[in-house]
Amino acid sequence: MINFKPKIPAMLGALAVLTAGAAHAELLEYTFKAPDGTQRSLTPNANYANPTGNISFALSAGIDRKVKISVLRSDGTVVSTATSHLLGATDRITVGGKSYYGAELQLPAPVGGAYTIRAEILASDGSTVQTDEYPLTVDVTPPTYSSLAPVYSNYGQVTSGDVWKLGLGGSEDNAFLLSGISDESPIKGVKAKLYRQDGSLYKDVSVNYDDANGQARQSFQSGFFPASDLDEVFTLQFEISDSAGNSYLSPRQKVMFDSITNAPSAPFGVYDPSSTNNLGPGLTGFVAYTEGMTVKTNPIKLAWRVPRDNWHEYREGGINMTNALGEMSKVGEDASYVYLVTTAPYGNTDGNYWRWVNFGQWGGGGIAYNLTLSPSAPKSPRLLGVDYCSGLIIPDTILGGTVTTLT
The missing domain is CATH 2.60.40 (Immunoglobulin-like)
Structure with a gap:
């Protein structure tokens, strides 16, 4: 009988050596405490960070290797450095839910400025196998404004x-x-x-x-x-x-x-020269407004009623009215309302000249009414047409002379 000795342990040993020799160093992440006390984890290519206290660097490498981390100034001088022991099969770290052969090394956070992080993998004799460098700007000062x-x-x-x-x-x-x-x-x-x-x-x-x-x-x-x-x-x-x-x-x-106007949507009353009705304080001769009613005067004379708590004199967020087409006056008030009287040509409600005005605003509400002008009332002026005169502007240099008179 011939006995064969198993060679599996030798094969596994060879595989372990090959795996260790093929492994690459990698800076997986670095963690630190920010000025506000929060714990932060950044990728190597973050470029900017605000560390305080110590920075913990997580580096991966193969078995029988060492990892080294250094912080260098812009002129290449070393600020601080740390090197691990020779990594073995039990030297595992977990980053992002994944397990690696590697080590975590700590360095004091440098003062504000521009630096280079150098991550190295070393052989057992201390010689460098691989080097990776990452830029880092340290800034622990918050932004400002003027x-x-x-x-x-x-x-x-x-x-x-x-x-x-x-x-x-x-x-x-x-x-x-x-x-x-x-x-x-x-x-x-x-x-x-x-x-x-x-x-x-x-x-x-x-x-x-x-x-x-x-x-x-x-x-x-x-x-x-x-x-x-x-x-x-x-x-x-x-x-x-x-x-x-x-x-x-x-x-x-x-x-x-203030974005709310709540201006009246229609007049409160219309002046009737033949009426002796008293619609409210200061409104003798006014009758209640109804849509489509006949107005007997032109310019028309309208009454408006505004709640006291929405009038600018009694509350800063209240409204006012501007009227460049005619009269606008406060004629009376009671415990609940302020009463206004306005005059304007019939049919002209152009908001550029006549409008409600809210706090902090050019306008706030338009003027609207539905009235029929009495045949006995004067008609409002109206634009019949527009003629335009246009031409080319020719400079004197082209004319070859100077134009002093046009006839």
């Missing part, structure tokens, strides 16, 4: 003091402008946060950032605030984040906003 203010804040808006009072303004895009944004690392993003009066977070939105000018702009013309009648105090904050992981929260700014 000013925050609303832009295009016209029409009586208040943009100073403890509480800003804002409205819809005019045709411009009203916005918050964060200026003078700067940082040692690239800005990663800017967010605007809006809290309601009860403390709940209403908006947390990314803001367009202009890197060339160091500015961030958040429109509040529409969609940023909820509908409000200058009757709620909001809180506004901006958060600026950089690529290193630092962030800065601007001081809380109280803001009120």
Whole structure:
């Protein structure tokens, strides 16, 4: 009988040697505590970081190898370095849910500046088998900015003091402008946060950032605030984040906003020169307005009724009226309402000249009525047509002379 000795252990040993020799060093990740106390883990190619205390580097390599980590200044000098023991079969590390042969090495976090991380795999005799380098900029300082203010804040808006009072303004895009944004690392993003009066977070939105000018702009013309009648105090904050992981929260700014007009949709009364009716305080000779009724005067004379708590004299978020077509006066009031009288040519409700005006806004509401002009009343002027005269502008240099008189 011939006995064969098993060769499996020898084969496994050879395989282990081959595997160890073919293994590659890899910086898998590095972890540290950020200035705000949070624990962060970054990939080797993150480029920017904000470490404090010690940095833990997770490096993989084969059995019978060592791993080495070094932090180098831009001139190549070594800031700090650490080397593992000779790795064996039990030296396993877990990163991202996967297990590797390797070691975790710690180095003190360097001060702010630009560095190179050098990861090496060493043979058992200390000779270098493989080297990988990764750029790293250390920055533990949060971004800064120089000013925050609303832009295009016209029409009586208040943009100073403890509480800003804002409205819809005019045709411009009203916005918050964060200026003078700067940082040692690239800005990663800017967010605007809006809290309601009860403390709940209403908006947390990314803001367009202009890197060339160091500015961030958040429109509040529409969609940023909820509908409000200058009757709620909001809180506004901006958060600026950089690529290193630092962030800065601007001081809380109280803001009120007015987007609700609630102007009357129709007149309250119409003047009738033949009537002795008293429709309300200061409204003798006025009759109640009904759609399609006949008006006997031109210019027409209309009465309007506005709740006292929506009139600008009694509440800052209340409304007013402007009328460049004729009269606009407050003629009376009672415990509940303010009464106005206006005059204007029949049929002319052009909002450029006659409109309701809300707080912080060019307008707020249009003028509308459905009236029939009496045949006995004067007719309003109307545009019959337009003739245009146009021609070419020819410079004197082409004419070869100077034109001094046109006939």
